[in-house]
Amino acid sequence: MTWETVIGLETHVELATRSKIFCPCTTQFGGQPNTHCCPVCAGLPGALPVLNEKVLEFAVKAGLALNCQIARYSAFDRKNYFYPDLPKAYQISQLYLPIARDGRVELHTSGGDSAVRIHEIHMEEDAGKLVHDPWIDQTRADYNRCGVPLIEIVTEPDFRTADQVIAYLEKLKETLQYLGVSDCKMQEGSLRCDVNLSVRPLGSDELGTRTEMKNLNSFKAIARAIAYEAGRQIRLLGAGGQVAQETRRWDEDREVTCPMRSKEEARDYRYFPEPDLPPVRLGEDYVAALRAARPELAAEKRARYQADYGLSPYDCRMITSDPALARLFEALVELGAPAKQGANWIMGEVLAALSARGMEPGDMKLPPAALTRIIALVEEGRINRNTGVQVFEAVFDGDGDVDAYVREHGLEQVGDTGLVAAAVERALAAHPRSVADFQAGREKALGFLVGQVMRELKGRADPKLVNDLLRRALGVPGAGKAVEKPPQL
Amino acid sequence: MELTELTALELGAAIRRGEVSVPQAARAALEAVERQNGALNCFLTVTGERALARAEALQKGVKTANSPLYGVPMAWKDNICTKGVRTTCASRMLEDFTPPYDATAVERLEAAGALCLGKLNMDEFAMGSTSETSFFGPVRNPWDLERSPGGSSGGAAAAVSAGLGWYAVGSDTGGSIRQPAAHCGVTGIKPTYGTVSRYGLIAHASSLDQIGPLGRDAADCAAVLDLLQGRDRRDATSLDGDYGQLLSRLTGDVRGLRVGLPEQCFGDGLDDGVRRAVLAAAQVLKDRGAQLVELSFPVLEYAVPAYYIIASAEASSNLARYDGVKYGWRAREYGGLHELYTQSRTQGFGPEVKRRILLGTFVLSSGYYDAYYQKALQARAVIRNAFDEAFGRCDLLLTPVAPSTAPRLGESLGEPLKMYLGDIYTVPANLAGLPALSMPCGFDSQGLPIGAQLIGPRFGEGRLLNAAHAFQLDTDWHRRAPEGGKRT
Numbered sequence: 001m002t003w004e005t006v007i008g009l010e011t012h013v014e015l016a017t018r019s020k021i022f023c024p025c026t027t028q029f030g031g032q033p034n035t036h037c038c039p040v041c042a043g044l045p046g047a048l049p050v051l052n053e054k055v056l057e058f059a060v061k062a063g064l065a066l067n068c069q070i071a072r073y074s075a076f077d078r079k080n081y082f083y084p085d086l087p088k089a090y091q092i093s094q095l096y097l098p099i100a101r102d103g104r105v106e107l108h109t110s111g112g113d114s115a116v117r118i119h120e121i122h123m124e125e126d127a128g129k130l131v132h133d134p135w136i137d138q139t140r141a142d143y144n145r146c147g148v149p150l151i152e153i154v155t156e157p158d159f160r161t162a163d164q165v166i167a168y169l170e171k172l173k174e175t176l177q178y179l180g181v182s183d184c185k186m187q188e189g190s191l192r193c194d195v196n197l198s199v200r201p202l203g204s205d206e207l208g209t210r211t212e213m214k215n216l217n218s219f220k221a222i223a224r225a226i227a228y229e230a231g232r233q234i235r236l237l238g239a240g241g242q243v244a245q246e247t248r249r250w251d252e253d254r255e256v257t258c259p260m261r262s263k264e265e266a267r268d269y270r271y272f273p274e275p276d277l278p279p280v281r282l283g284e285d286y287v288a289a290l291r292a293a294r295p296e297l298a299a300e301k302r303a304r305y306q307a308d309y310g311l312s313p314y315d316c317r318m319i320t321s322d323p324a325l326a327r328l329f330e331a332l333v334e335l336g337a338p339a340k341q342g343a344n345w346i347m348g349e350v351l352a353a354l355s356a357r358g359m360e361p362g363d364m365k366l367p368p369a370a371l372t373r374i375i376a377l378v379e380e381g382r383i384n385r386n387t388g389v390q391v392f393e394a395v396f397d398g399d400g401d402v403d404a405y406v407r408e409h410g411l412e413q414v415g416d417t418g419l420v421a422a423a424v425e426r427a428l429a430a431h432p433r434s435v436a437d438f439q440a441g442r443e444k445a446l447g448f449l450v451g452q453v454m455r456e457l458k459g460r461a462d463p464k465l466v467n468d469l470l471r472r473a474l475g476v477p478g479a480g481k482a483v484e485k486p487p488q489l
Numbered sequence: 490m491e492l493t494e495l496t497a498l499e500l501g502a503a504i505r506r507g508e509v510s511v512p513q514a515a516r517a518a519l520e521a522v523e524r525q526n527g528a529l530n531c532f533l534t535v536t537g538e539r540a541l542a543r544a545e546a547l548q549k550g551v552k553t554a555n556s557p558l559y560g561v562p563m564a565w566k567d568n569i570c571t572k573g574v575r576t577t578c579a580s581r582m583l584e585d586f587t588p589p590y591d592a593t594a595v596e597r598l599e600a601a602g603a604l605c606l607g608k609l610n611m612d613e614f615a616m617g618s619t620s621e622t623s624f625f626g627p628v629r630n631p632w633d634l635e636r637s638p639g640g641s642s643g644g645a646a647a648a649v650s651a652g653l654g655w656y657a658v659g660s661d662t663g664g665s666i667r668q669p670a671a672h673c674g675v676t677g678i679k680p681t682y683g684t685v686s687r688y689g690l691i692a693h694a695s696s697l698d699q700i701g702p703l704g705r706d707a708a709d710c711a712a713v714l715d716l717l718q719g720r721d722r723r724d725a726t727s728l729d730g731d732y733g734q735l736l737s738r739l740t741g742d743v744r745g746l747r748v749g750l751p752e753q754c755f756g757d758g759l760d761d762g763v764r765r766a767v768l769a770a771a772q773v774l775k776d777r778g779a780q781l782v783e784l785s786f787p788v789l790e791y792a793v794p795a796y797y798i799i800a801s802a803e804a805s806s807n808l809a810r811y812d813g814v815k816y817g818w819r820a821r822e823y824g825g826l827h828e829l830y831t832q833s834r835t836q837g838f839g840p841e842v843k844r845r846i847l848l849g850t851f852v853l854s855s856g857y858y859d860a861y862y863q864k865a866l867q868a869r870a871v872i873r874n875a876f877d878e879a880f881g882r883c884d885l886l887l888t889p890v891a892p893s894t895a896p897r898l899g900e901s902l903g904e905p906l907k908m909y910l911g912d913i914y915t916v917p918a919n920l921a922g923l924p925a926l927s928m929p930c931g932f933d934s935q936g937l938p939i940g941a942q943l944i945g946p947r948f949g950e951g952r953l954l955n956a957a958h959a960f961q962l963d964t965d966w967h968r969r970a971p972e973g974g975k976r977t
Contacts, residue, residue, distance in 0.1 A: 039590050043810050045583065045691040046570040046592060050725045080806050080853075082830055089809030141814070270853035272862060275696035275803055277725050 001238070002202040005230040006210075007159035007195060008119075011172065012150050013182045014126065014190035015058045021125050021149035022049030022092065029188055033131075033142035041125075041147035043087030048276050051076075055149040056099070056280060058181035059123045060290050062151055063100030065175050065297065066118050072282050074099045076123075076274040081267050084141050085128040093152075094122035095271045099280070105171060109163045116168055117156040124150050157196065157207065162226040166219050169193065174298045178323050183362070186218055193222060198243070199233045208233070209243040213257055215250045225250045229257050301326055309339035318347045324361035325350070331368035337375045345371060349389055353396050370400035377406065384462050387411050411460060417469075420453070420461050424469045427452040438474060446470060492517040493652035497561045497709040498736075500655055504551060504560040511551065511560035511604065515544035518562040518606055522653045529629050531648040533567050535607040536574055547602055557712050557736065558656075559602030566645050566659040567608040568615055569700065570689040571595055574605075578691050579623035580613045582811045582818045582837035592689020593721045594658060594700050601716045606654050610644030613839045614808065615665055615693040617641050618908050619901045622841040627898055630673060631971035632937055636895040639669030645703045646673035650971060656704040656713055660690055662697045663796050664890070664915025667927035670703050671890035671940020674929045676957060676967060677703040678710050681947050682922030683728035685714075686721030692807040694800035695726075697919040706967045707928065707957035711735040714950060730948060738951050739958040744778030746956060749883030751786035754914055760893040766931030766939040767889045770960060774887070777959050782883045788868075788875045789913065795868035796916035797909055798852050798861050804842075805849025811837060844905065873921045880946045885953060888914045890927045890940035918944050926953040929966040938966070 020027055023040035039047035063070050075097040078090040103118030126148040132139045153172065159165050173184040173191060184191040193216055198208035213229060216222045233243050248257040296304075302316040311319075319329045325346055332342035350371075354361060371392070378388040383406060394405055406412055427449050428435055437445035446467075453466045492500065492514060503509040519537050526532050540562065547560045554560065565571060568578045570588035572595075577583045591599070599605070612622040620628040620643025628643040630636040631651040638647040642659030646669035649657050659666045661679035670677030678701050685700045692698060702713035715735050721727045750771060755764055775781050813819035813833025820832030838846070852861035879886060891911055901908045918925035923944055930941040941960075943953045961967050 039588075042815070044588065044590075044816075045576070045578070045586065045810070046568075046588065046687075046689040047590075048688050048724050048726075050723060078806050080809060082809065082812060084812075084814045084826065087810060087815055089812060090806055268855045270806070270850065270855075270858075272802060272806070272853050272858070275694075275726075276692075 008157035015149040020147035036144040066103040068100035068103035075279040093124035098122035322361040335372040373402040497655035511548040512544040531644040556601035593686035612641035615641040639672035641665040670927040672895040674938030678926040686724040688723040694803040746779040747883040753789040754888035762933035770930040791868040795865040798865035801849030886944040894937035
């Protein structure tokens with residue numbers, strides 16, 4: 001029998017607001033335990049929640065970008081359960097009247113185009129963190145994360161392959177990042193995904209019994225867990241068994257899913273409307289204004305970069321892989337850098353510098369004007385590209401004053417052909433063996449000679465010019481044209 | 490002159506005129522507490538030293554005082570958070586809980602120069618109608634020490650009645666200000682839902698709870714409410730509105746005021762003495778020019794069941810945070826997490842609180858939600874509409890506060906259903922979020938105070954207080970004091 005896998009996702013996304021969803025405490029990641037807390041998020045007796053309007057705005061923006069219907073009347077509900085990471089013993093969430101419904105996301109995968117329907121998006125608060133200390137055999141509660149705003153995005157069971165799931169998550173991540181509503185860092189838990197999966201005979205339109213998988217901490221884990229769980233269910237059914245409706249935990253080390261909670265153990269959350277928060281009423285103006293203010297999303301930028309700047313699809317993908325990179329690219333172009341040069345620097349030096357420092361693009365301090373200046377100096381031939389990279393590295397973490405650095409370190413390129421020619425003469429005279437080697441057909445010898453000239457000129461010569469003059473001096477025919485060759489990047 | 494004979498406004502005026510010093514007032518109040526609290530058990534915490542130090546500080550600013558209640562000693566029901574002063578909700582669960590913050594109501598009154606004497610006894614977590622469910626023992630009624638002062642703000646009503654402070658601030662979820670006010674012969678008002686911030690009021694039932702004053706007369710209540718009310722950005726359910734000054738609008742003029750008498754509130758189950766006194770109060774208002782309107786309020790019978798479903802449901806959730814993990818009572822011995830929860834809650838809560846948590850948990854459970862909670866919400870909407878309709882025909886409603894006067898201690902606890910039914914006249918105003926006032930209107934054959942209730946439309950506090958003020962201009966029930974209270 002051929003089986004079809006049916007998957008639906010519940011994705012929790014932490015919103016990038018500065019303060020928490022129901023109190024003014026900071027949402028900053030980390031911090032000493034229980035220092036980002038107040039009576040409200042710590043659930044002290046008598047404290048009351050007040051909705052952060054920025055959270056509402058971000059949720060509506062996300063809903064609009066995912067083509068949802070925005071509820072003009074939505075409300076919060078209490079989800080009641082006891083757990084030490086939940087200081088009020090209820091989570092404020094939205095069950096009955098979520099903020100957004102009925103969305104749609106188009107997907108493009110190697111398997112073809114498809115669409116996923118969004119069932120709903122609701123706002124809710126995050127819980128705290130429990131830390132077990134094995135030395136004293138005690139569990140300690142840290143409520144810093146309590147009240148950090150989340151949206152949960154629930155899809156219909158419209159996925160059939162892991163590829164589609166990953167494509168959806170990538171698109172979701174990209175969209176939310178470009179909207180500025182979340183940084184979607186899986187490693188910090190600001191994007192978490194639970195996968196609901198069932199299998200059925202291909203052609204059937206009834207859904208099989210599903211399991212819900214948790215503890216999926218990377219896209220890779222999600223893809224592997226889907227493959228494992230689909231296989232497990234198919235084997236089970238193929239052997240005449242039944243799939244139990246349960247929550248299963250992905251074991252990253254063993255690469256298997258294990259039962260966590262069965263349907264019988266499912267909690268009764270006793271949802272009821274949150275009496276401390278009035279329903280949220282949104283006017284048409286409010287929604288229309290947010291709709292109009294939607295920024296250009298990554299796919300739109302890619303299309304535009306291709307059309308306007310003639311960049312390759314690959315380059316476009318690279319420089320839109322993070323909104324901060326796209327912002328940098330647009331700033332470089334705006335400041336007059338040639339688009340292709342801007343893209344090359346971003347894909348090369350910028351990404352390398354960030355990765356060497358373990359930084360996110362959004363954390364970069366280097367002003368776009370500084371990089372524009374470096375690109376211009378290279379373009380004008382005032383410094384060579386290697387020097388440009390050296391300057392870039394030098395100013396990357398500092399104040400970004402490119403001209404001052406070039407001046408203070410005497411890096412400006414030797415523009416006087418006579419000086420370079422003299423250095424070439426000296427190099428040829430000092431290394432007759434290399435000259436002979438070259439003339440015997442060993443191209444490598446030319447590299448050595450270029451190196452000698454560059455060393456004498458402290459690297460400030462245009463390597464193209466050195467190359468050209470050397471070849472001419474060595475009597476290579478047509479050597480003069482080398483100057484017109486594009487730089488080798 | 491005995492200071493304790495003055496109303497809060499009279500004392501405030503004397504303080505501002507320099508006739509009485511704030512420390513003098515504080516000492517008089519603390520002496521009264523010292524003398525009577527042993528018998529009455531109104532105060533759970535007396536902050537004597539703090540009060541005297543504050544009195545000295547307030548006295549220094551008396552010349553620039555801009556509140557009519559500046560320097561007047563008062564006390565808080567013990568479910569209102571006071572920074573640095575333990576706030577117990579009269580429960581073992583919070584026996585040692587000291588809030589790190591002040592309720593908005595506390596901030597506002599303190600900013601106006603209120604002088605706090607301490608914290609007042611109540612039914613545990615405000616659940617009860619007799620102030621007997623307190624972990625710290627029952628409050629006794631100053632008019633008869635063998636009787637309950639009513640509840641849940643029984644400590645507040647008894648204190649004001651006996652002269653232990655000039656006014657008190659309580660909370661009212663289903664009658665918890667009005668009913669004890671009636672049983673103790675003082676005036677109390679539950680304002681429109683959303684007009685006094687609940688920030689810092691330890692929740693019983695969030696959609697019903699409201700903070701309000703208990704005082705010696707309507708004018709004192711108006712003065713306190715002027716300070717308490719107003720929008721608070723820390724309470725999302727607090728309302729914007731044109732609050733105005735209530736005290737300055739007490740003219741006593743009720744000419745043309747249409748006073749509605751719902752026939753269902755004067756039917757079976759009501760003591761004759763109470764009926765006579767409340768109808769006599771109607772006559773007093775009529776004599777001052779008000780117009781009496783008889784009307785029907787047939788949905789009254791839904792009020793108590795709807796109230797107990799909604800209040801218990803919300804309470805079951807609100808009280809879930811008391812789990813022994815973060816603060817409050819924690820069982821000394823427990824095996825694992827589950828046992829920590831069950832043991833701490835079993836030991837920390839009293840039987841009435843447990844009954845309501847169980848009831849509330851049940852009505853919210855999957856499979857029962859629609860039959861109970863959802864139905865109760867529908868009944869609530871019906872009651873709201875019935876009030877809207879009634880206020881098309883009259884300006885306020887006059888009803889009894891309770892079917893009978895103060896019960897004997899011990900006679901209610903064994904019969905919770907009977908106790909619940911005693912809330913029939915007070916819970917409708919909470920379900921509809923309307924302002925309602927209780928004022929003394931006579932005594933029964935045993936010399937126990939009787940209260941009359943005025944219910945108004947949303948933001949109708951001014952109308953209620955003015956009608957009560959008019960009534961009090963022509964009557965002296967509110968001036969009667971129990972023997973121990975030294976108010977003759």
